[in-house]
Amino acid sequence: MKHIYAFEETSEYDKFQTIIQDFTKKLQNYEQFLEDKYELIEKPKGIVWTSFDEATTIFSDLPIPAFTNKDTIYITPDLNAWRNMFLEQLDGKSLPSIQAFYEHLSEKHLLTILGHELTHHSDLFLDEFEDAREDNTWFEEGMCEYLPRKFFLTDSEFEEIAVIETELVNSFTSEYGSRSLSAFGSNSYQARLSSIMFDYWRSFLAVKYLVEERFNHNIQAVFEKYHEWDTEGRKRTLLEHFELDHVFS
Template sequence: MKQIYAFETKEEYGKYRDVIERFSGKLEEYQHILEDKYSLTNLPKGVVWTSEDIATTVFSDLPVPAYTNRDVIYVSPDLPAWRKLLINQIEEHNIPEIKSFYENCSEDYLFTILAHQLTRYSNVFVDKDKVEKVDNSWFEEGMCEYLSRKLVLSEEEFKEITTIELELVEVYKEQYGTHSLEEFGRGAYQGNDLINKMFDYWRSYLAVEFLVEVRANNDVDWILNEYQDWDREGRVLPLTEHFEMENFFN
């Protein structure tokens, strides 16, 4: 993967050089894990390191400065900006423990966001090359969240982010939680655009975390095999029904 730097000044690049170097080394290690265990064979063409502003106003209009577009990963390494963005998710609510978590979230947590993008290239995902994933986006995105967190974070950090996102779903489910997991990213919701997008990620991650750690007793390979069998057998049922998850958040 090529490393591309898109900052407006040399000084701005210099501000993030050390974290970029740390993340680049960690990403190479994470890549090897995916290659060994999760069928990663084709890599993105490169990673574009840039600022939050450029990521969300020049390269894209997405509200989150980490995404993949045309086989290139774009990411901001600006941890303070990420903390501010994450806190904005709960600005309408007074939730001290969640605010404290985001105010102090670590570089490792930020790295999982980058690792998520690389995980999407794994061949364990049957629709990874399709632009529109009709009925399994929730599973693929949830599994990318699960694997990146499980493989990067300590067990304590992993449990903490799971607890945080469980609470976030509870806080926002009345406003955003009436649609099916199958409708990942396609609902016509009202309110904060960032929360619209993140709510689906929170739920998808929690659904996959439950499937792996409860339903499959921590056997992620079993869940991935079930998912691939669902595809090979012709997708007779929606994936949520195949996994008996259609009422998981009701």
């Protein structure tokens, strides 16, 4: 993959050069992991490293500064910008422990976001990432959260983010809980940040539940069940196929 730097000032690149170089090296290990175990065959052509503002106003109008556009990943390495964004998603709710977590968000968590974008390129996912997908978006997004977190985080760090996002789901269920997980993204990216992120939190927790509770930590078995849904003709929603419709609605 090529690495492209899109900053208005060279001083911005200088500011983030160390973290970019560190992430580039660490991502190579995760890339190999995906190649070996999760059919990463056709890799993205490049990663565009840019600022928060350029990621969300020039390269995209999405409010989240990490995304994949065709065969290119765009992301900001600005950790402070990510911290502020994650604090914004709280919508002013009084959640002191969660606020403290995001105020001190580590670089490792930012690295998992980069890993998330790379994971989308796995050929184990049934549909092309940018195609209109029905019913199964939650699975791909949840797995793209789960795999890099398991790879880059320690067990305690992984469980900590799971607890954080469980509490976030509980805190926002009254606002967004009536929406089925099968309708991931149906609220559109013009919605409040908390509404957008609610789908990601639940998708991660749904995949975590499948892997760790239903399939005894056998990720490959989860993928086999996912592909079974496709070979059987997608006769029901993927949520129903996994018998999660009564757990995550």
